[in-house]
Amino acid sequence: xxxxxxxxxxxxxxxxxxxxxxxxxxxxxxxxxxxxxxxxxxxxxxxxxxxxxxxxxxxxxxxxxxxxxxxxxxxxxxxxxxxxxxxxxxxxxxxxxxxxxxxxxxxxxxxxxxxxxxxxxxxxxxxxxxxxxxxxxxxxxxxxxxxxxxxxxxxxxxxxxxxxxxxxxxxxxxxxxxxxxxxxxxxxxxxxxxxxxxxxxxxxxxxxxxxxxxxxxxxxxxxxxxxxxxxxxxxxxxxxxxxxxxxxxxxxxxxxxxxxxxxxxxxxxxxxxxxxxxxxxxxxxxxxxxxxxxxxxxxxxxxxxxxxxxxxxxxxxxxxxxxxxxxxxxxxxxxxxxxxxxxxxxxxxxxxxxxxxxxxxxxxxxxxxxxxxxxxxxxxxxxxxxxxxxxxxxxxxxxxxxxxxxxxxxxxxxxxxxxxxxxxxxxxxxxxxxxxxxxxxxxxxxxxxxxxxxxxxxxxxxxxxxxxxxxxxxxxxxxxxxxxxxxxxxxxxxxxxxxxxxxxxxxxxxxxxxxxxxxxxxxxxxxxxxxxxxxxxxxxxxxxxxxxxxxxxxxxxxxxxxxxxxxxxxxxxxxxxxxxxxxxxxxxxxxxxxxxxxxxxxxxxxxxxxxx
Numbered sequence: 001x002x003x004x005x006x007x008x009x010x011x012x013x014x015x016x017x018x019x020x021x022x023x024x025x026x027x028x029x030x031x032x033x034x035x036x037x038x039x040x041x042x043x044x045x046x047x048x049x050x051x052x053x054x055x056x057x058x059x060x061x062x063x064x065x066x067x068x069x070x071x072x073x074x075x076x077x078x079x080x081x082x083x084x085x086x087x088x089x090x091x092x093x094x095x096x097x098x099x100x101x102x103x104x105x106x107x108x109x110x111x112x113x114x115x116x117x118x119x120x121x122x123x124x125x126x127x128x129x130x131x132x133x134x135x136x137x138x139x140x141x142x143x144x145x146x147x148x149x150x151x152x153x154x155x156x157x158x159x160x161x162x163x164x165x166x167x168x169x170x171x172x173x174x175x176x177x178x179x180x181x182x183x184x185x186x187x188x189x190x191x192x193x194x195x196x197x198x199x200x201x202x203x204x205x206x207x208x209x210x211x212x213x214x215x216x217x218x219x220x221x222x223x224x225x226x227x228x229x230x231x232x233x234x235x236x237x238x239x240x241x242x243x244x245x246x247x248x249x250x251x252x253x254x255x256x257x258x259x260x261x262x263x264x265x266x267x268x269x270x271x272x273x274x275x276x277x278x279x280x281x282x283x284x285x286x287x288x289x290x291x292x293x294x295x296x297x298x299x300x301x302x303x304x305x306x307x308x309x310x311x312x313x314x315x316x317x318x319x320x321x322x323x324x325x326x327x328x329x330x331x332x333x334x335x336x337x338x339x340x341x342x343x344x345x346x347x348x349x350x351x352x353x354x355x356x357x358x359x360x361x362x363x364x365x366x367x368x369x370x371x372x373x374x375x376x377x378x379x380x381x382x383x384x385x386x387x388x389x390x391x392x393x394x395x396x397x398x399x400x401x402x403x404x405x406x407x408x409x410x411x412x413x414x415x416x417x418x419x420x421x422x423x424x425x426x427x428x429x430x431x432x433x434x435x436x437x438x439x440x441x442x443x444x445x446x447x448x449x450x451x452x453x454x455x456x457x458x459x460x461x462x463x464x465x466x467x468x469x470x471x472x473x474x475x476x477x478x479x480x481x482x483x484x485x486x487x488x489x490x491x492x493x494x495x496x497x498x499x500x501x502x503x504x505x506x507x508x509x510x511x512x513x514x515x516x517x518x519x520x521x522x523x524x525x526x527x528x529x530x531x532x533x534x535x536x537x538x539x540x541x542x543x544x545x546x547x548x549x550x551x552x553x554x555x556x557x558x559x560x561x562x563x564x565x566x567x568x569x570x571x572x573x574x575x576x577x578x579x580x581x582x583x584x585x586x587x588x589x590x591x592x593x594x595x596x597x598x599x600x601x602x603x604x605x606x607x608x609x610x611x612x
Contacts, residue, residue: 019153019182019379020143021190021371024132024170026086026241027214027338029054030365031139031154032372033147034381040194040369045142051364052142056134057081058121066138075266079105080121084243085135087215088117088128089173090166108585116169118581125581127527129169133176140177152516153180155375157367159211160186160234161218165420171409176523180516182378183411187211188220189229190370191336194361201227205331208319210349210357211367212312213337215241219316221323221330233322235315240308242339246272248304249296257292264289276301280341302344309344313352327354335359336366378411391416393511395472395480398435398444400425401529407472410440419471425537427544428460432468434484436497440515442522443529448511450497455484457491463540531580535572538584539565542591549598557594564590 021032021040028051032042042050048068057070058080065073073081082105108118108125119126136156143151156179158170167184174181188209192198197205209220218236222229249272254263271294275285279298286295320327333353339345340363350357361369396406399422408418424432432455439447458466467487474480483494515522542565550558568583 017152018143018147018149019155019375020151021368021373021375022136022139022154022156023187023190023368023371024086024136024156024158024173025054025213026084026216027054027243028052028364029135029139030368031143032365032368033143034372034376038376038381040372040376042365042368043143043146045146048142052135052138053083054085054135055081055083056085056131058124062122062124064134066134074270075264078266081105082119082121082126082131084215085119085128085131087239088119089132090162090169091117091128120585123582124578125585129173129176130527132170132173136173136177136179140179152178153182153375155183155185155371155378156181157185157187157190157371159213159216159218159236159238160188160220160231161216161236161238166238168406168409171406172523175519178520180519183374184409185371185374186220186231186234187336187367188218188222188234188334189231190367190374191334192222192224192229192370193373194366194370195332195334195358197332197334198224198227198229206232206325206329207332207334208316208330208353209334209336210312210316210340211236211336212339212345213241214339215239215243217241217312217315217337219312219319221319221325232325233319235319235322237311237315240311242273242276242337242342244308245276245301245305245339245342248308249275249301252296252300252304253292253294256295259292264292268292268294276342280343298343305342305344309348312345313348316349316352327352330355333357334366335363338364391474393438394440395436395438395450395474397470398437400533402444403526403529404437404439404442404444404447407470408474412474415473415475417471417473419469422468422470423464424458424461424466424468425463426540427463429463429466430458430460431456432458432484434470434482434493436480436482439511441511441518442526446514446518446522450480451482451495453482453484453493453495455486455491455493457489458486459489461488528575528577528580531577531584532572532575535568535580535584538587539568539572542587545591545594549594552598552601553594561587561591561594 018033023030030042030050030052032040035041044050052067053071055067055070055074057065057073057077059065070081074083106120108120116127119131140151154174156170156174158167171181171184188211191209191211192207197203197207204225206221206223209222211218216238217240218234220234221232223232246269250268253268267289271287271289275294275296278285279301283298288294330353333349333355335346335357340359346357346359391408391412392410394406394410395408396404399405405420407420408416434453434455435444435449436451437444437447438450441447455468469485469487471483472480473483479496481494481496485492542561546558546561553561564587568587571579571583
């Protein structure tokens with residue numbers, strides 16, 4: 001086997017390839033690189049444009065179309081055309097239930113509100129990770145075509161407001177697309193880099209980055225000193241963006257035209273987007289969709305979006321308060337995201353910060369350009385920006401099915417702290433085994449075990465009720481403290497380990513190489529294991545329901561439920577992901593009315609003064 005050298009400071013494979021910067025956006029995505037002159041540039045492959053719409057279409061043969069061509073199907077085939085998938089990354093159905101009417105495709109309503117959402121297209125099921133990976137594959141393909149070289153490594157940006165689950169989902173999507181994600185970078189940090197802020201080690205600045213994209217908004221207060229970026233505070237809303245401006249216009253047109261029944265929502269949404277863009281440089285937009293008048297003036301538009309914009313200003317106030325700063329302490333305000341082109345946005349932000357905003361770099365491109373600069377730093381080409389020490393291998397715990405759930409991803413700055421919440425999978429479970437692993441593979445058996453301990457004394461409760469926080473604290477000396485706490489009872493256990501103890505450089509190198517080699521197989525295996533785990537949980541729940549409440553079902557319902565249960569069990573045995581998810585979906589749909597019926601009985605008996 002050929003020798004591959006590893007930079008142990010970043011844990012990255014050292015090859016003479018290009019590391020790209022990717023802005024994975026809600027509405028549009030794009031990819032940038034550093035040209036031979038050292039300048040960041042966005043990629044426009046074969047004249048298709050810089051922006052790749054973050055849209056995925058599945059045709060009748062389940063073939064995938066991504067980007068510009070997929071956009072055409074938003075109107076003609078809305079049920080099989082997925083947009084704004086970034087809004088679903090790392091989210092449960094419970095998170096998006098109130099926004100269901102916004103999406104034209106089917107989001108699966110899982111009986112377990114904590115489960116991550118899935119999208120059903122035809123007979124197949126996709127997670128937001130799968131769909132984001134398809135967008136990333138398109139970006140990878142365009143970059144490879146334009147640059148005439150293989151692209152294997154990337155830096156991807158996320159909103160500063162993204163939580164750990166959303167960041168991990170982004171990382172998983174990159175892996176599924178065949179990319180080694182060297183760093184997940186906050187979008188405001190990338191934007192500041194693109195403006196050259198922080199490139200001079202002697203520069204000291206406090207800046208505000210106002211980022212209003214298609215689906216997400218955040219404002220971040222950054223302090224840049226000695227080339228180090230520190231996020232002092234961030235605030236925002238991962239469900240607020242230019243899409244909401246479009247929706248306000250659509251609602252206005254529906255009201256003006258007194259539309260009812262079968263409304264062409266997608267056509268209206270696209271026309272509203274057109275109107276919004278037009279009103280940034282004209283005072284009136286006046287067109288038609290069939291017999292529907294799509295007319296709106298700038299003043300009306302601004303009145304419609306005023307409340308949403310006020311929410312962003314409130315977020316700016318809160319961010320300053322959290323950073324313990326005043327408006328006068330901010331040296332510069334940077335504008336990011338296509339929605340900042342709206343005149344009222346610039347006006348309100350300028351008024352609040354009492355200074356002219358900086359939007360000299362294309363707000364659609366600025367984040368990707370900064371990501372490319374960050375990639376250049378990681379490649380070792382720039383010595384002028386200081387990167388703090390990072391952890392060379394991911395750290396995580398074993399979850400159901402023998403999967404590795406990463407809590408601190410490799411390349412995370414040290415010292416660092418990260419955590420995640422778990423629960424029990426069996427009724428009355430009072431102990432939980434916590435096994436800690438180090439490595440990049442999706443199955444723990446392929447990684448290195450660091451420690452194992454048991455959290456004892458969890459109160460006996462039904463599965464899913466206990467809330468167990470597992471926190472990883474990695475200090476500057478490389479000592480990892482793992483802390484597990486059951487929140488309802490306060491039961492606590494902690495242990496210290498040294499993650500890299502006993503590992504030779506060659507072993508780290510081999511672990512990273514294996515992770516790249518087996519990435520796609522690992523992800524496919526993970527998805528099957530996750531589907532099986534979810535299926536087994538569904539079987540357990542339904543069987544328990546029948547045993548306890550079977551008398552509320554008639555003979556036909558019992559027989560049909562048992563048949564669906566048998567089909568799901570067979571699918572689990574067959575190890576086919578979509579078969580399992582289809583079995584879960586059918587069983588869930590069929591049995592949901594039973595739970596509602598039981599609830600009605602419980603309410604009726606409670607009204608009689610009886611206890612259930």
